[in-house]
Amino acid sequence: MEDGRMLRIACGGHPIPTEDEAREMLATYQACAASVGTPNAYEIVRVPGGYGVVVDYVVGLAMGVHISIGSYTPAELGHDMAELLRRLHATHMEAGLDWNDTFRAWAAALAPLVPDGLGERLVALVEVVPRRRCLLHGDFHVGNVILSDGILTPIDMEHAGFGHPVFDLAVARSRIENNARGFVRDRAADAQSIRQSARELWEALLAGYFEGASAHELEELDGRIDVLAEVDRCCFAGGIATTGPEGADERQLASVAPYVRHLAELLPQVERLDF
Numbered sequence: 001m002e003d004g005r006m007l008r009i010a011c012g013g014h015p016i017p018t019e020d021e022a023r024e025m026l027a028t029y030q031a032c033a034a035s036v037g038t039p040n041a042y043e044i045v046r047v048p049g050g051y052g053v054v055v056d057y058v059v060g061l062a063m064g065v066h067i068s069i070g071s072y073t074p075a076e077l078g079h080d081m082a083e084l085l086r087r088l089h090a091t092h093m094e095a096g097l098d099w100n101d102t103f104r105a106w107a108a109a110l111a112p113l114v115p116d117g118l119g120e121r122l123v124a125l126v127e128v129v130p131r132r133r134c135l136l137h138g139d140f141h142v143g144n145v146i147l148s149d150g151i152l153t154p155i156d157m158e159h160a161g162f163g164h165p166v167f168d169l170a171v172a173r174s175r176i177e178n179n180a181r182g183f184v185r186d187r188a189a190d191a192q193s194i195r196q197s198a199r200e201l202w203e204a205l206l207a208g209y210f211e212g213a214s215a216h217e218l219e220e221l222d223g224r225i226d227v228l229a230e231v232d233r234c235c236f237a238g239g240i241a242t243t244g245p246e247g248a249d250e251r252q253l254a255s256v257a258p259y260v261r262h263l264a265e266l267l268p269q270v271e272r273l274d275f
Contacts, residue, residue, distance in 0.1 A: 038154045060148030064179065067142065067197075074197050078204025081145060084152045085137075085172070085209060089165040093135035097161025099168070100131050103228060106235035112245045113234075113253075113260050118267045125227070125267075129164050129274045136161055136168040141175040142201070166274050169209065170228030171236075176202050177229075178237060210275075223266060224273045230263040 063081070066072040072080075107126040111119025137144070138159030146153050177198045206218055206225075213221070235241035238256040240248055248256075 082208025099163030
């Protein structure tokens with residue numbers, strides 16, 4: 001299309017945006033109003049055979065690509081992503097996904113799998129996280145941040161909403177690790193090297209977000225965030241939120257078992273999840 005916009009065929013055969021598309025439209029509007037340069041999603045338009053969404057066209061490469069080709073180190077990117085995330089979280093958001101409620105539902109779905117009664121503790125800890133109206137991206141990782149004209153730009157905000165920033169940090173922690181192989185420069189790298197690169201990026205993001213925090217404070221914060229990151233791994237990536245523990249098959253249960261064990265180790269060590 002003309003004037004720097006493009007058409008994304010996402011709506012299919014109906015003229016009403018889906019919930020994800022409506023959220024993205026609102027989130028991009030709020031972010032742009034706060035000078036966070038995400039591409040805007042606009043109206044639904046008629047196209048041959050259906051409907052589409054008009055969005056800004058942004059030229060740039062995902063930050064995962066920049067790491068893989070060596071133009072950014074994981075530590076450099078983590079620092080810059082922290083600054084971007086702080087700007088997003090400083091933006092007031094009125095609608096979209098309520099991430100407090102989302103994690104509360106995920107914790108409840110996961111609770112029966114957590115041993116020694118710790119599932120109830122997990123739900124209780126999530127329930128008392130303060131409610132905020134911060135704009136949360138909802139899927140913040142190296143594939144959803146691009147470098148355009150020297151500026152880091154968040155994209156794919158269909159999971160955007162509001163809530164306490166700890167939930168966005170937890171999603172970032174979980175999905176940086178899950179997508180780590182995509183940004184490792186050496187495609188033959190072993191699992192340990194991949195984990196190390198992801199860890200360097202996350203530690204830089206954490207330190208940048210909580211600029212001025214001591215090493216001890218960062219360790220405590222990381223432990224709290226890691227609890228919620230494990231919930232994300234089990235419920236989003238592992239699919240437990242969709243099936244519930246009673247509907248999960250053996251493959252699902254086996255895939256989330258290491259995360260559940262780690263969650264059971266973390267829970268007795270934390271008194272709260274927020275900051």
